[in-house]
Amino acid sequence: MLYDVIIIGAGVSGCAAARELSRYDLKILVAESAEDVCCGTSKANSAIVHAGYDAKPGTLMAKLNVEGNRMMDQVCRELDVPFDRIGSLVVCRSDEDRSVLEKLLEQGRQNGVPDLRIVGRDELKEMEPHITDETQWALYAPTGGIVCPFTLTAAYAENAAANGAEFMFDTRVERVIPSQSDAGRVFCLETSKGQLQARVVVNAAGLYADTIHNQVSSEKIHITPRRGSYNLMDKTAGSHVRHVIFPLPSSKGKGTLVTPTVHGNLLIGPTAVDIDDPEGTNTTAQELSAVVETSGKYIAGIPYRETITSFAGLRAHEDAHEFRIGEVKDCPGFVDCAGIESPGLTSAPAIGVMVAECAAGILNAEKKKDFDPVREGILDPKTLTPEAYRELISQEPSYGSIVCRCESVTEGEIIDAIRRTPGARSLDGVKRRTRAGMGRCQAGFCSPRVMEILSRELGVPLEEITKSGGESRIIVGRDKFIG
Amino acid sequence: MNRTKIAVIGGGPAGLAAAIEAKKAGTDSILVLERDRCLGGILNQCIHNGFGLHTFKEELTGPEYAQRFIDQAQELEIPCRLGTMVMSIAMAEDGSGDKIVTYLNREEGLVQLRAEAVILAMGCRERPRGALSIPGFRPAGIYTAGTAQKLVNINGFMPGRSVVILGSGDIGLIMARRMTLEGAKVQVVAELMPYSGGLKRNIVQCLDDFGIPLKLSHTVVDIEGKERVKAVTIARVDERSKPIPGTEERYECDTLLLSCGLLPENELTSALGAVISPVTRGPEVNESLETSVPGVFACGNVLHVHDLVDFVSQEAGQAGRNAARYVQGAAAKSSEGDIRVTAENGVRYTVPEIINPARMEDTVTLRFRVGAVYQNIYESVYLNGERILHRKKKIAAPGEMETIVLKKESFEQVKDLKSITVRLEEE
Numbered sequence: 001m002l003y004d005v006i007i008i009g010a011g012v013s014g015c016a017a018a019r020e021l022s023r024y025d026l027k028i029l030v031a032e033s034a035e036d037v038c039c040g041t042s043k044a045n046s047a048i049v050h051a052g053y054d055a056k057p058g059t060l061m062a063k064l065n066v067e068g069n070r071m072m073d074q075v076c077r078e079l080d081v082p083f084d085r086i087g088s089l090v091v092c093r094s095d096e097d098r099s100v101l102e103k104l105l106e107q108g109r110q111n112g113v114p115d116l117r118i119v120g121r122d123e124l125k126e127m128e129p130h131i132t133d134e135t136q137w138a139l140y141a142p143t144g145g146i147v148c149p150f151t152l153t154a155a156y157a158e159n160a161a162a163n164g165a166e167f168m169f170d171t172r173v174e175r176v177i178p179s180q181s182d183a184g185r186v187f188c189l190e191t192s193k194g195q196l197q198a199r200v201v202v203n204a205a206g207l208y209a210d211t212i213h214n215q216v217s218s219e220k221i222h223i224t225p226r227r228g229s230y231n232l233m234d235k236t237a238g239s240h241v242r243h244v245i246f247p248l249p250s251s252k253g254k255g256t257l258v259t260p261t262v263h264g265n266l267l268i269g270p271t272a273v274d275i276d277d278p279e280g281t282n283t284t285a286q287e288l289s290a291v292v293e294t295s296g297k298y299i300a301g302i303p304y305r306e307t308i309t310s311f312a313g314l315r316a317h318e319d320a321h322e323f324r325i326g327e328v329k330d331c332p333g334f335v336d337c338a339g340i341e342s343p344g345l346t347s348a349p350a351i352g353v354m355v356a357e358c359a360a361g362i363l364n365a366e367k368k369k370d371f372d373p374v375r376e377g378i379l380d381p382k383t384l385t386p387e388a389y390r391e392l393i394s395q396e397p398s399y400g401s402i403v404c405r406c407e408s409v410t411e412g413e414i415i416d417a418i419r420r421t422p423g424a425r426s427l428d429g430v431k432r433r434t435r436a437g438m439g440r441c442q443a444g445f446c447s448p449r450v451m452e453i454l455s456r457e458l459g460v461p462l463e464e465i466t467k468s469g470g471e472s473r474i475i476v477g478r479d480k481f482i483g
Numbered sequence: 484m485n486r487t488k489i490a491v492i493g494g495g496p497a498g499l500a501a502a503i504e505a506k507k508a509g510t511d512s513i514l515v516l517e518r519d520r521c522l523g524g525i526l527n528q529c530i531h532n533g534f535g536l537h538t539f540k541e542e543l544t545g546p547e548y549a550q551r552f553i554d555q556a557q558e559l560e561i562p563c564r565l566g567t568m569v570m571s572i573a574m575a576e577d578g579s580g581d582k583i584v585t586y587l588n589r590e591e592g593l594v595q596l597r598a599e600a601v602i603l604a605m606g607c608r609e610r611p612r613g614a615l616s617i618p619g620f621r622p623a624g625i626y627t628a629g630t631a632q633k634l635v636n637i638n639g640f641m642p643g644r645s646v647v648i649l650g651s652g653d654i655g656l657i658m659a660r661r662m663t664l665e666g667a668k669v670q671v672v673a674e675l676m677p678y679s680g681g682l683k684r685n686i687v688q689c690l691d692d693f694g695i696p697l698k699l700s701h702t703v704v705d706i707e708g709k710e711r712v713k714a715v716t717i718a719r720v721d722e723r724s725k726p727i728p729g730t731e732e733r734y735e736c737d738t739l740l741l742s743c744g745l746l747p748e749n750e751l752t753s754a755l756g757a758v759i760s761p762v763t764r765g766p767e768v769n770e771s772l773e774t775s776v777p778g779v780f781a782c783g784n785v786l787h788v789h790d791l792v793d794f795v796s797q798e799a800g801q802a803g804r805n806a807a808r809y810v811q812g813a814a815a816k817s818s819e820g821d822i823r824v825t826a827e828n829g830v831r832y833t834v835p836e837i838i839n840p841a842r843m844e845d846t847v848t849l850r851f852r853v854g855a856v857y858q859n860i861y862e863s864v865y866l867n868g869e870r871i872l873h874r875k876k877k878i879a880a881p882g883e884m885e886t887i888v889l890k891k892e893s894f895e896q897v898k899d900l901k902s903i904t905v906r907l908e909e910e
Binding site for chain 2: 231232236279281282283284285287288307308309310311386389390393394397398400401402405406408440441442443444445447448462463466467468469470471472473474475476477478479480
């Protein structure tokens, strides 16, 4: 099967690229090694829409951050993604550090970030009643925000699929081999699901983007998995802060932030620890206590007791600390989308467009007339009026049945998530799309019910239901006395 | 709008006993709202025996115990809505003191119910792995003991074959035995505290009888396995519960079960504005088991976590009777004379937290837990600084709830009552 474009990786960058490419008259495939979209860096990050003052002026990172931030409203409207521009604050504790804020402010202005200003203690205290007594100054960026990274990625994928893009999961690309055929230059991709062919390859392989890149280019790149650990607190703690609050940035990144999530939880993290294993998403006691210690320096009274989960994600840190996007010089037709670390999520809308324009340009592709930019989200019946909700249940009783009590997720929403393309096939897939299992009991009560629904909808035995694909089966067999 | 005199939130042992006693006390309009597909609550998955020793003087399984109450509720023709989730409880805006219960189910859709009194009986949930900040990977194979119990006993499936258990709460101990009987190898139970959180009889019958080691002052320090659990490492902890380097022991296994505490499910209660105790995580109640919101009563594990369902039934029956008195207008409304019970010197909390002798029935039952393991200790109650009860206990432990019954006449004998204190004393 010859595709015009194969995108390696169904993270937020790959899916954004797929959606933007699906505007063109092209045969597109997204090949993903995991069982679902949003299984790597995209699922475990700060879920922040950065304003854009951090990146060095003149870099692609700075440009795409500011562009992505600007595009986020429209993208989230079209794709029905939760997004809230709550504003961000970089706080500091001494007058000396104020100069760092001024540097950031100047950098932000050069990058084109609007409405930045420095606020003093009194105004800051009013904006954030729980700042510690030592906290003196803050850089306020009203364009900073929070977004749901799971929905953004799934929405990009669904909209791409609705416009003709195909997805293959559990498909690990082992080797990319450029070759010349009668039809011109063609890439042969050896995968865990057999051979695929494409005229253009987009390398959005995240932590593996260096491996893929280095197979076709003599200009080698190197990506380091940089781990970040987080604590997530219950919704009862979600209003402890009102903005995204950062400490002063360090050489390793933007530091441990404290922020409400778009769903009303409180998130603190990340750490920044360089590791070797591109799948080393384990937390360590040391990192988890570092998260607690650092966040407490500038925000008082964080209700750590309300922690409902901790997790770690890996940033794909390229040695040059810069996005590498574009056709690789010594390998025509091979488009890199590599080194996408923070602010990658913010930049995703702009990255998608840039990659799509590059790939479409190589193929001289034309835009389709019937591209539909709108994706309807999974209906949350809680947002309906009581009358409309009643009407919905009379049409579709499954919306009257609460499966996840912590997040009030109905069976109807879970069925919707499973029946979509690409749809949920595991507990985590359902969780990321509907929030079932994401609440304070962390799936203790709902997982047996969600397993039943998955089993019924997918037509597979309960024993085959996994947490997140592969060997992550929930149960190992039947009781002794049954069957 | 639909109306009822008493809405009971939850059709487990607490909700059923409360509804039954309210009905027997003469209230004819009661509605039980249950989120699951059948009545009985968590007892349905507790297929082991040992229930009902106090109530029925015989040993029943969980489903059998529940069935006795379900049968009674049916005989008394108490209506129950199943598969019904209560979304919110709020005070009616008309100042009547009625409560508006909004619930959801497949048959009726979204319904608003006006109730004069509400009995909270939503039970509790288990503390999940995330709340314990256990480091390591997050693969499949990590379950709370209750989730595993549901999979094994209700669904008929084994969550794993080789098991490590963290926490020695009763469900964890019961599951150690259950998994063993189903052919799994339970390698060890690790408990963070220097004492078990479960009942002594469960340690004997579920661990000792099967040769399963219980390692006190131990916790999990690492979980390996990217897709499914491959190994769990435990280590000894110091007095501050910090793991001691060099004491690590690694167990190859496919499952980690957690039995690390139960948390009353009080999201509805908090949203209603009832005062929540930071110690029990349940609503604060007075001697009538009424919360700080008049006409809203609480009982069972939503109020405070119990060890024995027999005590849940007792407590719930009392809540039911008091709710009936409330809707019949027989309950004193004034909070004058309310006295806050002081729990001190090893007593972590008491339920009720507030006692008003004027409103008391003939007796009041004080339930509490101690903060550590004590031997040959005295439980004492003081009224206005004068000791009215001094009871020797050979052993008192956090895993076993303590009960003291006080008579109304003891209170009446004290003039101008100002303080009630419950404490442990060495002599």
